[in-house]
Amino acid sequence: MAVGLSLFWxxxxxxPEESSPLSAEPVHTGTDHGDAGILAGEIDSSxxxxxxxxxxxxxxxxxxxxxxxxxxxxxxxIAHQSQIQEAGFSVIQEQVFPLETACFGPVTVIPALDxxxxxxxxxxxxxxxxxxxxxxxxxxxxxxxxxxxQCNEGIAAVSFQDVDEDGLTDILLITLCSNERAGHSGxxxxxxxxxxxxxxxxxxxxxxxxxxxxxxxxxxxxxxxxxxxxxxxxxxExxxxxxxxTRAETGAGTGAxxxxxxxxxxxxxVLFQGEDGFYRxxxxxxxxxxxSMNKSVRFVLSFAKxxxxxxxxxxxxxxxxxxxxxxVIDEARRSWQEFEKLGRLEVIPGVYRMAEYNILMVYxxxxxxxxxxxxxxxxxxxxxxxxxxxxxxxxxxxxxxDLAVLARYGYETDEGEMVTExxxxxxxxxxxxxxxxxxxxxxYPCQEETDMEELEARAGLFWGWSG
Numbered sequence: 353m354a355v356g357l358s359l360f361w362x363x364x365x366x367x368p369e370e371s372s373p374l375s376a377e378p379v380h381t382g383t384d385h386g387d388a389g390i391l392a393g394e395i396d397s398s399x400x401x402x403x404x405x406x407x408x409x410x411x412x413x414x415x416x417x418x419x420x421x422x423x424x425x426x427x428x429x430i431a432h433q434s435q436i437q438e439a440g441f442s443v444i445q446e447q448v449f450p451l452e453t454a455c456f457g458p459v460t461v462i463p464a465l466d467x468x469x470x471x472x473x474x475x476x477x478x479x480x481x482x483x484x485x486x487x488x489x490x491x492x493x494x495x496x497x498x499x500x501x502q503c504n505e506g507i508a509a510v511s512f513q514d515v516d517e518d519g520l521t522d523i524l525l526i527t528l529c530s531n532e533r534a535g536h537s538g539x540x541x542x543x544x545x546x547x548x549x550x551x552x553x554x555x556x557x558x559x560x561x562x563x564x565x566x567x568x569x570x571x572x573x574x575x576x577x578x579x580x581x582x583x584x585x586x587x588x589e590x591x592x593x594x595x596x597x598t599r600a601e602t603g604a605g606t607g608a609x610x611x612x613x614x615x616x617x618x619x620x621x622v623l624f625q626g627e628d629g630f631y632r633x634x635x636x637x638x639x640x641x642x643x644s645m646n647k648s649v650r651f652v653l654s655f656a657k658x659x660x661x662x663x664x665x666x667x668x669x670x671x672x673x674x675x676x677x678x679x680v681i682d683e684a685r686r687s688w689q690e691f692e693k694l695g696r697l698e699v700i701p702g703v704y705r706m707a708e709y710n711i712l713m714v715y716x717x718x719x720x721x722x723x724x725x726x727x728x729x730x731x732x733x734x735x736x737x738x739x740x741x742x743x744x745x746x747x748x749x750x751x752x753x754d755l756a757v758l759a760r761y762g763y764e765t766d767e768g769e770m771v772t773e774x775x776x777x778x779x780x781x782x783x784x785x786x787x788x789x790x791x792x793x794x795x796y797p798c799q800e801e802t803d804m805e806e807l808e809a810r811a812g813l814f815w816g817w818s819g
Contacts, residue, residue: 433477491637492527492619503529511649520625531615620646650707671721689744710736729757729777737762741804749817752781
């Protein structure tokens with residue numbers, strides 16, 4: 353018989369009453385795995401379902417389960433900061449920072465990467481180096497769902513803010529993940545599902561609560577006490593540097609989420625301080641990353657504290673909703689086009705500004721004003737610098753009109769210099785909608801001299817048509 357199980361718990365608020373099995377003193381922890389979702393005596397079938405998609409044999413399931421328990425034992429067994437490296441974790445030295453907490457007093461927060469499984473842990477050490485709290489329940493550790501091995505590369509930024517306005521300092525964390533590490537699994541490769549469903553047809557993102565970004569942190573669990581955006585004026589600019597103890601974004605991969613930046617992308621998270629430790633609101637973290645609001649501390653604050661959100665860009669069903677949400681339409685580039693399978697539609701490029709970022713989207717809208725299709729041409733790029741062109745023509749030579757977007761995007765280098773680069777994306781029309789081209793883009797990466805005419809010529813060479 354088949355038993356439906358989830359091997360690893362992936363989200364929610366940690367319970368800080370657990371203690372380390374190797375420590376004589378009680379140690380608070382942010383983990384809440386229990387027995388990894390597998391109860392004693394349940395592994396007795398010839399086939400066990402792990403998560404929703406993967407069927408494993410009993411021996412495979414037991415092997416993964418034992419590997420996870422071994423990892424847990426190493427993590428939970430660290431009782432002093434001197435044991436972190438001995439347990440197989442590499443301390444990220446440039447991001448070790450002091451923090452005053454209500455429940456533990458002054459602590460040193462020590463982020464460390466597990467060398468074997470690339471999972472990120474946060475250790476809170478007291479004045480004598482004793483570990484009084486730890487957690488690895490972070491959004492960055494569930495990029496590969498149901499997997500022990502993750503794709504963490506480091507930390508891009510850390511900041512300390514009272515996000516939920518309860519008088520306690522919270523932690524805003526932005527980590528770096530690698531596409532290459534996750535690529536073999538087929539999971540976690542895109543920018544954390546940013547805009548997932550945005551290219552999935554009419555009513556993109558349907559089912560998501562419109563404007564749910566205003567709920568970010570609302571009723572944040574375990575005594576947050578106030579809604580995350582309570583009392584903050586919507587649209588007020590976040591003060592990323594405000595408040596003592598704010599740690600600036602480091603050069604450790606800033607700008608690394610861009611499409612051609614080495615296959616790395618960012619993951620945002622907020623750890624709220626409570627009476628007994630820290631906890632996450634998994635709903636807030638999910639929205640931060642699903643809708644690409646994870647690119648900087650200011651971006652995270654704009655959502656988590658002020659209640660602003662990019663979610664409407666993906667969940668809106670009509671052009672009216674987009675305009676009401678603040679999308680600024682590029683009037684010079686909007687045009688009516690005849691798409692053979694979808695009929696006559698208006699191509700509408702638009703930009704939404706949030707914090708210091710410009711987010712580019714392109715929509716296909718019918719004569720009633722309903723959104724038929726939406727595109728997110730930015731991919732992993734962080735900020736639109738200039739839209740250079742939107743063109744509709746048959747790029748792949750199959751007789752159906754496609755859509756191409758060429759733009760220049762800005763990003764900050766590891767040295768802190770602001771630079772720009774060009775990139776393009778082609779969407780090929782198919783019977784049921786559009787397919788994002790990957791093959792031609794692999795064959796012809798965007799060059800500084802690339803323009804729409806050059807793009808069309810290259811498409812003709814690649815797909816074997818001319819004129």
